[in-house]
Amino acid sequence: MEEALTVVFGLIVGSFLNVVIHRLPLDESIVFPPSHCPACRAAIPPHDNIPLLSYVMLRGRCRACRAAISPRYPLVEGFTAFSFWLCYDAYGLSPHALAAAVFISLLIALAAIDLKHMILPDELTLGGAAVFFAYSFFNPEVAQLDAVLSGLGAALFFTALFYFYLKVRKLEGLGFGDVKMALLMGLFLGLSRLAIAIFLASFSGLLVGLFFIVFRRKNLKLALPFGPFLALGSYLSLFWGEAILLWISSLWVRP
Numbered sequence: 001m002e003e004a005l006t007v008v009f010g011l012i013v014g015s016f017l018n019v020v021i022h023r024l025p026l027d028e029s030i031v032f033p034p035s036h037c038p039a040c041r042a043a044i045p046p047h048d049n050i051p052l053l054s055y056v057m058l059r060g061r062c063r064a065c066r067a068a069i070s071p072r073y074p075l076v077e078g079f080t081a082f083s084f085w086l087c088y089d090a091y092g093l094s095p096h097a098l099a100a101a102v103f104i105s106l107l108i109a110l111a112a113i114d115l116k117h118m119i120l121p122d123e124l125t126l127g128g129a130a131v132f133f134a135y136s137f138f139n140p141e142v143a144q145l146d147a148v149l150s151g152l153g154a155a156l157f158f159t160a161l162f163y164f165y166l167k168v169r170k171l172e173g174l175g176f177g178d179v180k181m182a183l184l185m186g187l188f189l190g191l192s193r194l195a196i197a198i199f200l201a202s203f204s205g206l207l208v209g210l211f212f213i214v215f216r217r218k219n220l221k222l223a224l225p226f227g228p229f230l231a232l233g234s235y236l237s238l239f240w241g242e243a244i245l246l247w248i249s250s251l252w253v254r255p
């Protein structure tokens with residue numbers, strides 16, 4: 001029962017995240033006007049606005065104008081629901097599970113917006129950092145000093161990288177959005193999980209970058225948004241950080 005409710009809650013939050021992802025970069029209000037088709041502006045009635053189900057029932061098309069609905073909608077809804085279930089599985093029905101769910105929701109919105117618009121809105125990065133600074137006083141997993149130092153350290157580290165890229169490579173490999181997102185990550189993850197998150201983000205970013213260079217013949221100045229990789233690294237590190245650390249150390253230390 002608790003698991004089913006968690007999944008339903010995740011679907012509803014995922015549906016809300018879709019609104020945030022669509023409207024926040026356009027500077028539109030999150031609450032007004034109510035849901036409407038971006039193609040024909042027709043209002044979407046509640047029975048056509050049910051997470052996942054409506055997309056399937058409507059076969060991915062607007063009822064009024066038949067315009068295709070982006071598969072991002074069911075993907076974000078389903079993935080958010082799955083992630084909320086992971087939070088419940090890891091931390092039970094607890095305040096920390098809720099905090100983890102908020103963190104994951106921010107990661108999903110940031111990754112999707114950065115992929116589409118190459119920006120990481122301050123409302124999510126700095127807003128999230130404020131929330132998780134407040135939460136650092138209560139976080140049972142990470143000591144407060146650890147959280148604050150990790151957040152500030154991560155922001156400093158990315159600021160240094162930003163200037164390094166700008167000076168040495170003469171290109172903007174990173175933006176200040178990444179600096180603010182790193183602050184948010186450090187504040188919730190703490191040092192050990194943050195280190196794993198940044199390692200996984202850099203590693204996956206490098207792999208995808210190489211893939212584009214080799215198979216798409218893009219040059220080295222190609223601009224990939226780094227936010228989705230930071231989100232991916234944080235996500236993996238939050239749920240499986242300790243397992244990943246154990247695995248890495250088992251590769252290192254041969255009996």
Ligand SMILES: [Zn+2]
Nearest residue numbers: 037040062065
């Ligand atoms: Zn329409």
